[in-house]
Amino acid sequence: xxxxxxxxxxxxxxxxxxxxxxxxxxxxxxxxxxxxxxxxxxxxxxxxxxxxxxxxxxxxxxxxxxxxxxxxxxxxxxx
Amino acid sequence: xxxxxxxxxxxxxxxxxxxxxxxxxxxxxxxxxxxxxxxxxxxxxxxxxxxxxxxxxxxxxxxxxxxxxxxxxxxxxxxxxxxxxxxxxxxxxxxxxxxxxxxxxxxxxxxxxxxxxxxxxxxxxxxxxxxxxxxxxxxxxxxxx
Numbered sequence: 001x002x003x004x005x006x007x008x009x010x011x012x013x014x015x016x017x018x019x020x021x022x023x024x025x026x027x028x029x030x031x032x033x034x035x036x037x038x039x040x041x042x043x044x045x046x047x048x049x050x051x052x053x054x055x056x057x058x059x060x061x062x063x064x065x066x067x068x069x070x071x072x073x074x075x076x077x078x079x
Numbered sequence: 080x081x082x083x084x085x086x087x088x089x090x091x092x093x094x095x096x097x098x099x100x101x102x103x104x105x106x107x108x109x110x111x112x113x114x115x116x117x118x119x120x121x122x123x124x125x126x127x128x129x130x131x132x133x134x135x136x137x138x139x140x141x142x143x144x145x146x147x148x149x150x151x152x153x154x155x156x157x158x159x160x161x162x163x164x165x166x167x168x169x170x171x172x173x174x175x176x177x178x179x180x181x182x183x184x185x186x187x188x189x190x191x192x193x194x195x196x197x198x199x200x201x202x203x204x205x206x207x208x209x210x211x212x213x214x215x216x217x218x219x220x221x222x223x224x
Contacts, residue, residue: 078199
């Protein structure tokens with residue numbers, strides 16, 4: 001399946017886009033998404049992100065489903 | 080209660096008016112603003128990025144928690160995004176409460192939870208022309224493994 005991952009802050013800068021499309025296996029997990037994106041970032045020194053699925057942070061074991069809203073969440077720095 | 084992610088400047092007077100009630104003996108306004116220096120370096124402004132859909136939901140949750148914990152429905156919070164200049168307000172929280180103690184506590188709760196949980200990022204622009212994403216690495220967040 002193909003999923004779109006939203007990117008923010010340092011990760012958006014490093015990958016030069018606000019989102020990327022990934023081809024994933026049907027049984028892909030959040031950890032697989034993070035691994036695929038780390039590979040795309042190459043050797044760039046980036047803060048370790050979390051993954052949000054449908055606007056909630058999830059553990060790496062979470063299964064990704066087609067149509068999920070997926071976002072890479074670098075360490076937050078609001079306020 | 081109300082929570083919003085905004086692009087426009089934050090109007091603190093409007094926030095104060097929103098939490099005004101004759102039942103309140105205390106009103107607290109907290110604002111966070113763009114500071115001229117960071118770790119000894121001169122700052123010219125901050126660009127805020129946000130995952131707006133999630134930030135709106137999370138800020139609403141935080142405000143609702145404050146309403147429940149501190150027993151007042153008069154809590155309003157706004158976080159601004161985009162390019163901000165020195166001195167501009169990036170976040171504002173207004174709390175109206177019958178008593179000052181819980182008014183202060185509720186405002187403190189909201190800003191601390193914003194710092195921990197809101198999917199918002201800031202990039203500091205320095206007067207020497209360089210820019211850096213602030214890495215407020217938080218060990219309270221469980222990383223994805």
